[in-house]
Amino acid sequence: MVIDVDKCTGCGACSVACMSENNVGVLEDETEKIRSITWLRVYQIDNGKAFPETEVAFFPRPCMHCQGGASGSPGQAFFQEDTDPQEAHTPCVSVCPAIATDYDDATGIVSQITSRCIGCRYCVAACPYHARYFNWYDVPWPQGTPRGLSPFVSPRMRGVVEKCTFCYPRLQRAKNKAFLGGGKVGEMDYQTACTEACPSGAITFGQLQNPAHKVHKLIQSEFAFRLLEKMGTNPKVYYMSKRKWVRMMADNHLSQAKATQAAASGGHK
């Protein structure tokens, strides 16, 4: 997935589409943001400067579907094996005691098997992107609404962890369709709900390693970057921005330690 930060207006349509597609419920008290579930959360950031030099940008943040391994540059081998055994795994997958989450080598998707999850939350602690959400409450579905839920995604119960799956059920359906039609899953046959919902076309989805796919070309750009590259998580979600301060905000830099600290104290909007 590639997200063009410069195109994102922060409208939140992607978040809403994601919730609707994946049967993410609305809690009784959604003011308690620290416990509400938003698989695709839109972070608002700013350059920390006073008006009129203030600039704002948005980071839509789905699960990064980290592979672990070496975070090589896009021009070289971006999915090479890491020689560091500690970083050779997806951060959350390697810690789960019950194999309730797994990394699929074929698709690069980090799955979440909610019916296997014991709710220990070790994966939540392991994820630096805060992309994993624990169900602190049972979702109080208003009367009649369960009939409107998507039949392709199981609603989750209290006490388990859930997260973005890159709309995996859509891939399954696309595969079924391709099988029945005798063809292959094409680029446009499998698109995530957030990609389709984005009104400004900021989100592009496809196979990063497939030269025929648009995302493959996009990540070659000098303006492409990922969140927290220095951590060695090797995410599958790339961002793009022509603004340098936005690119700098994506990772920790010693030279900007003070600036980022100041921004962080006013951040989390």
Place this chain on the structure above:
Amino acid sequence: MRRWFDDLPKYADDSSWWPNGTTRCRPEVFLFWLGLPLTIMAYFGLSAFLVLFKGLNQTNMNDYFAFGVWIVVDLAVIALGAGAFFTSFLNYIIGKTELKPIVNAAVLIGFICYTGAILMLGIDIGQPIRGWFGFWHANVHSMLTEVMFCITTYAIVLCIELLPSVLDNRRIGKVPEFGTFSHNLHTIMIVFAAAGTFLSFFHQGSLGGMFGVLYARPFAYRGHLGIWPMTFFLFVMSAIAAGPSFTTMVVMITEKITGKRLTSHKVKMLMGKISGWLLLVYMVCKSVDTLYWAFIYLPSKGLSVGQMYQAPYGSWLVWAELGLFGWLPAILLLTPRVRESYGLLFLAMLLNCIGVTLNRFIFTIQSLALPVMPFEKFFSYLPTWQEWGVASLVLGHGLLIFMLAYRYLPIFPQEPELNQR
């Protein structure tokens, strides 16, 4: 006129159950004091019920603080309970038989700590009914899997190690079968001591490894030796340094409460000396590790050590953990004069135990409080009364088990000799 209850005994006489050559308080006094652990356990019961019935929303944990006070207490009591395996190891395997008078107490304290921790973990997970998935669908790459296996098997080993003390009760021991069984258990105890040492070494380490492998959380991540992160070894070292101190402290507190001498001061001094040397080695390693982390690892990730400590978890934590509760007790415990003094020895051991608890707190809470993404903010967390209720289980059931064991089981073999009038 005789009333019907005059013929009843004034109180049930349980003196025939007391360990040989000892005296205990009157049963009604004992029953009165049992009210304390029972009250704590009632508080635990209410909290546990609410958490299990209504869910983990009864806590103040959230998606940033995935772990809270329960994990801190779990890690702390498991470290403090390390006295059980390490004292058994020294006594049965190394042949340091001078520690024999305190081994039973160490095993009992270990048993209390581990059973408490396991019970608390059962409540901590979001789906307690699925707790067995960790064994059935075990992920061999996860440090937590290793912890689950080792803690449960070691709790069984502790039950076996504790069994001779139960069978040696004055009345139970009179049953010939039990007496013979107990005698045979004593002769093969070295096997269980070895098993306990093996299991404990790995789960104490894996508890540290749990944090050290979080390579995307820079506060916790550490470089590794072989397949284990440095925290694996640091946690083992800090646990075996604090465990003997905690065991001795509990014995000293029991002595003060009961007004009896339970082990000779020589044994306590030896435990203090062992703790002191281990703590010194740990402090050297921990200091080197901290310096490497602060000045080599963190800058490589674009972070500075100053960013790691923000209010309320400021840099005072470093000075407290490494200085006041680290180097200071190590120096104190290695000073013969301090060890000779009952009060100072207690103080040094207390500082040592606070140090290991603080270390577990920092690794659990600080690791999670620290934002990794530059545009996230620093969070803090305070537990709810329900969380404190569940966390107080160790104290409640620990007091209950310890009170019963002290009254009826020969935990302190030196007691009759030391208290002869």
